[in-house]
Amino acid sequence: MSTLAPPDPAPSAPPTPLLDVERIREEFPILHQQVHGKPLVYLDNAASTQKPRAVIEALDAYYRRDNANVHRGLHELSNRATEAYEGARLRVASLFGIADPAELVWTRGTTEALNLVAWTWGQANLRAGDEVLLSVMEHHSNLVPWQLLAQRTGARLRFLDIDDQGRLDLSALDELLTERTRLVSLAHVSNALGTVNPVRQIAERAHAVGAVMLVDGAQSAPHLPVDIPALGCDFYAFSGHKMCGPTGIGGLWGRRTLLEAMPPFLGGGDMIDVVELEGSTWAALPHKFEAGTPHIAGAVGMGAAADFLAGIGRDAVCAHERALVGYALERLAEVPDLRVWGPRDPAERSGVVSFTLADIHPHDLATILDAEGVAVRAGHHCTQPLMRRLGVSSTARASFYLYNTPAEVDRLADALRHARKLFGY
Amino acid sequence: MSGPPLNALYQELILDHYRHPRNRGALEHPDVEIRMNNPTCGDEIVLHLRVRDGIVEEVRFAGQGCSISQASASMMTQQLRGHPLADADALAARFREMLHGSGEAARDRALGDLRALAGVAKFPVRVRCAMLAWNALEEAERRLPPSETDPALEAGSHTSTVQDTGQTESDA
Numbered sequence: 001m002s003t004l005a006p007p008d009p010a011p012s013a014p015p016t017p018l019l020d021v022e023r024i025r026e027e028f029p030i031l032h033q034q035v036h037g038k039p040l041v042y043l044d045n046a047a048s049t050q051k052p053r054a055v056i057e058a059l060d061a062y063y064r065r066d067n068a069n070v071h072r073g074l075h076e077l078s079n080r081a082t083e084a085y086e087g088a089r090l091r092v093a094s095l096f097g098i099a100d101p102a103e104l105v106w107t108r109g110t111t112e113a114l115n116l117v118a119w120t121w122g123q124a125n126l127r128a129g130d131e132v133l134l135s136v137m138e139h140h141s142n143l144v145p146w147q148l149l150a151q152r153t154g155a156r157l158r159f160l161d162i163d164d165q166g167r168l169d170l171s172a173l174d175e176l177l178t179e180r181t182r183l184v185s186l187a188h189v190s191n192a193l194g195t196v197n198p199v200r201q202i203a204e205r206a207h208a209v210g211a212v213m214l215v216d217g218a219q220s221a222p223h224l225p226v227d228i229p230a231l232g233c234d235f236y237a238f239s240g241h242k243m244c245g246p247t248g249i250g251g252l253w254g255r256r257t258l259l260e261a262m263p264p265f266l267g268g269g270d271m272i273d274v275v276e277l278e279g280s281t282w283a284a285l286p287h288k289f290e291a292g293t294p295h296i297a298g299a300v301g302m303g304a305a306a307d308f309l310a311g312i313g314r315d316a317v318c319a320h321e322r323a324l325v326g327y328a329l330e331r332l333a334e335v336p337d338l339r340v341w342g343p344r345d346p347a348e349r350s351g352v353v354s355f356t357l358a359d360i361h362p363h364d365l366a367t368i369l370d371a372e373g374v375a376v377r378a379g380h381h382c383t384q385p386l387m388r389r390l391g392v393s394s395t396a397r398a399s400f401y402l403y404n405t406p407a408e409v410d411r412l413a414d415a416l417r418h419a420r421k422l423f424g425y
Numbered sequence: 426m427s428g429p430p431l432n433a434l435y436q437e438l439i440l441d442h443y444r445h446p447r448n449r450g451a452l453e454h455p456d457v458e459i460r461m462n463n464p465t466c467g468d469e470i471v472l473h474l475r476v477r478d479g480i481v482e483e484v485r486f487a488g489q490g491c492s493i494s495q496a497s498a499s500m501m502t503q504q505l506r507g508h509p510l511a512d513a514d515a516l517a518a519r520f521r522e523m524l525h526g527s528g529e530a531a532r533d534r535a536l537g538d539l540r541a542l543a544g545v546a547k548f549p550v551r552v553r554c555a556m557l558a559w560n561a562l563e564e565a566e567r568r569l570p571p572s573e574t575d576p577a578l579e580a581g582s583h584t585s586t587v588q589d590t591g592q593t594e595s596d597a
Contacts, residue, residue, distance in 0.1 A: 036428035359444070363466055363491035364435070367548060371428040380467045387467075393489045394467050422435045 019312065019320045025403050027052040027308075038373030041408045046191050046219060046352050046399035047377050048241045051305075055244055058304035062297050069293055071270055085296045088303025089286075095306040095314075096236075097227035098253055102285040105259070106299055109250035110218040111141040113237035114185075116252055116289060117214060118145035120262040121235075125212075126182055128154025133176055133184045133211070135160040135168055136389045139191050140382040142216045146185065155182070162389065166193040166342040173205055181211040188220035188231075192381040192397065193342035194325070194352030196224070203232040212258070218242060222401070223321055223350045225314035228253050240298065245305035249298030252289070259285050266291040317402045321351035324400045324409065328353050331413040337425065338416065341395055351400035354381075357416060360423050362396040368422060369396075372415035374408075433544035434551075435492070442538065443492040448502035450485045457568050461561040463553060468494045472561040474505075476569060481505045481513075486558065493542070493551050498558035500538040505562075513566065517559050524552050 025031055028050045033040050042050060062084060068077035070085045086101075093101040107113040122145075126132070132146050136159050150157050158176050161169045168186075177184070184206040188199050203213040214235040220226055222243035228236045235258070239250040254262075264271055264282055268291035273281040282288045309317065326346040332338055337358035343349050357365060362378035369376050378396045380387045387394060398412055455473035462469040468490030475483040484502045489495075504516055520539055523530035524546050530536070531543035545555045 038428065361491035363468075363551075363554065364493070367434070367551060368431060371431050373428075379465075384467070422431060424437075424440060 019316050019402060021320070021403060021405055024312065025405075027054070028403055029053060029056070031403060035373045035375070036371050041374040041404075041411045043398040043400065043404065043408065043412060044375045044377050045222075045401040045404075046242070046381075046397065048247070049222065049244055049401050050403070051246070051301075052244055052308050054308050055246065055301045055304045059246060059297050059301045062300045067297070070296055071287070081296055084300045084303075085294065088299040088306075091303040091306045091310075092251065095310050096221070096253065097229055099229070100256060103253055103256050103259060105252045105254070105286040105289040106294055107237075107250050107252050107289075108248055108295070109239040109241070110216060110237045111239075113235075113250060113252035114141055114214075114216065115145045116265045117235055117237075117254075118149045120265050120289075121212070121258060122146075122149045122183070123152065124261075124263055126153040126155040129180065130155040130182045131158050131178070131180045132156070133158050133160065133181050133206075135162070135186055135197075137162055137166065137168070137190045137193065137195065137383065137386045138185075138187055139216065139218065140384070141218075142185055142187060143385070146183075156180075160186075162195075162386075165344060165348075166190065166195050166390070167348065168195070168197050168202075170198070170202075173202070177205055177209050177211070179209055181206070181209055183212050183214060185214040185216065187216045187218070188226075189223065189350040189352070190342070190383075190386075191219045191352065192383040192386055192395070193354055194219075194349040194399075195343055196220070196348055196350055200230075200232050203234075207232075219350060219352070224318055234258055240302040240305060243305055244308055246295075246298045246301040249295050249302045251302075256285065259289070264291070265289050268292045270294070312402065320402055321400050321404075322346055322349075324404055324406065325349055325351055325353060327406050328398065328400070328409045328412070331409050332416070335413060335416045335420070337420065341390060341392075352397060353399070354395040354397045356392060356395055357419060358423065358425060360419055362394045364423075365396045365416070365419055368419040369412070369415045372411070372418060374412055374415045376412075429547050430544060434548060436541045436544065438538055438541040439492055439496040442496035442499040446486075446495060446499040448485050448499065448506065449487065451487055452483055452485050455483075455485075456570070457565045459561045459565045459568065461557060461564065463490075463494075463557055466491075466554070468554060468557055470494070470498055470557055470561050472498075472558065472565055474565050474569070476510050479509055479511060481508055481510050490557065491551075491554050493545060493554040494557045497539070497542055497555040500542070501558045501562065504535075504537050504539060510566065510569075513562060517562065520559060521556075524555055 030050045066080040066084055068081045070082040089101050089104055093104045098104055146157055163169050186197055189196050199215050206213040213233040215233040217236045217238040221238035234255050236253040241247040271283050271288050271291040273283050332340055339356050341354040366376055366378035376396055376398050379394045452473040452475055456476050457474050459472045470488040473485045484505050486498045519530050519533055523543050526546040531540055542555055545551050
């Protein structure tokens with residue numbers, strides 16, 4: 001097992017909150033192309049973000065120069081691969097303010113991180129009659145693992161509702177949070193509405209009744225200047241590909257005491273200490289939860305993504321997106337018959353704007369926008385219960401990132417006007 | 426390269442069927458009820474059929490989805506009602522050919538209003554939308570009791586829920 005040194009301090013963020021977006025766009029080769037004869041406007045960042053040159057080159061360099069298996073070789077390439085893999089962990093830990101990198105477990109992404117907690121901590125700690133508190137706005141990946149766990153253990157799922165602006169209704173928290181509550185698991189930012197949830201405040205309330213707090217950070221890690229320990233939660237899950245990193249890599253942060261007490265998730269190589277025919281002992285954290293050959297290149301790319309974001313400054317990214325969302329809300333309000341879902345105040349949102357337009361089905365909208373070169377998501381956004389709660393079958397969703405511009409918001413608004421015309425308005 | 430032909434996709438006749446669907450609703454005593462959904466996009470259809478002596482006596486559909494899936498369902502019921510169920514397979518085959526870009530199929534009068542959907546062929550990701558109702562019809566034929574093709578046997582009611590495909594959802 002390699003030893004993990006404390007991380008280097010993060011590169012300091014530039015003092016100015018304004019981004020040089022044109023310079024940033026130069027770092028993303030994929031953005032410079034035409035789609036259906038029009039310059040690409042990529043507004044599907046909540047689904048997956050594009051990759052900067054630094055990440056693409058880190059993957060390339062790893063495979064060209066350093067590729068080997070980690071933690072086992074006594075040869076030079078294996079040492080380099082191990083250093084690159086563990087070094088990336090330090091960089092990502094540093095980005096998120098994690099002092100002890102052994103608390104950061106690599107996973108395939110948020111979904112695997114959530115399932116890891118459900119199968120290990122959940123399986124070991126939940127009994128019939130215990131309760132798990134979720135909300136109606138959760139992504140399927142923060143709902144289905146708990147449904148499966150409830151089926152296995154007899155635990156009961158309870159749900160926070162939302163108000164008419166898609167914000168959590170915290171007035172029911174006292175009633176829902178009881179001594180039976182063992183776990184509260186909530187999205188930090190709603191992938192479908194963009195609502196930023198007060199997870200820190202809820203974590204305090206959860207701890208007051210002895211519950212563990214898990215934060216689904218899939219949509220906050222990329223967009224907010226998240227300092228994970230400062231959130232006051234016990235677990236935090238995130239995905240690399242939604243924050244400039246490669247697909248197939250993400251992470252779970254957990255408190256050391258909880259991670260140490262949890263049984264392993266997958267069994268296999270790399271996660272063991274001593275193996276006998278009849279039983280085994282487990283490797284130290286974080287490797288206890290990293291069975292098999294990991295996604296080394298993915299971790300390396302994730303490290304490069306963390307450096308990239310730290311170099312730009314996440315406060316600046318967040319301020320840029322908030323300004324862009326504010327502008328988008330203004331421009332979309334000018335499109336007749338358009339309804340925006342979620343909080344009206346941009347300060348309560350992250351970079352996601354969900355909308356519907358007259359009787360035009362969101363799939364039709366997405367096709368029409370695509371023909372104009374504008375990429376958005378349309379559908380239930382893996383939040384079917386939320387769509388039912390809102391009383392819609394689906395919505396169209398534009399989601400922004402650090403490389404999007406006000407001119408692209410204008411292209412979106414123009415394309416929506418075109419859609420109205422096509423549908424006879 | 427210019428954009429795909431949106432005007433050919435969103436023809437007036439398609440929007441008319443989308444906004445004023447024919448044969449929408451439910452039958453009180455269907456011989457077969459099929460519920461089908463497309464988990465990727467969330468489109469749903471409920472298809473009811475009543476067949477007498479091999480003839481589609483009544484057909485209704487419900488559910489929700491995009492203009493293409495709803496118009497396709499509406500136009501399909503129009504072409505089925507009052508016609509022999511045995512002709513449905515040929516109609517479905519012809520429709521599929523049209524969605525795969527056959528100009529000859531797109532001119533086939535047997536398709537009726539369905540010919541307005543020929544433009545879908547230029548939008549491969551939307552072919553699935555147009556096919557949802559037809560996949561439900563295919564399932565309905567499979568579930569219908571033998572009595573529907575042989576009226577000497579007694580008919581019963583058959584209900585079934587199916588997913589369109591095993592394709593998994595993506596994202597977030």
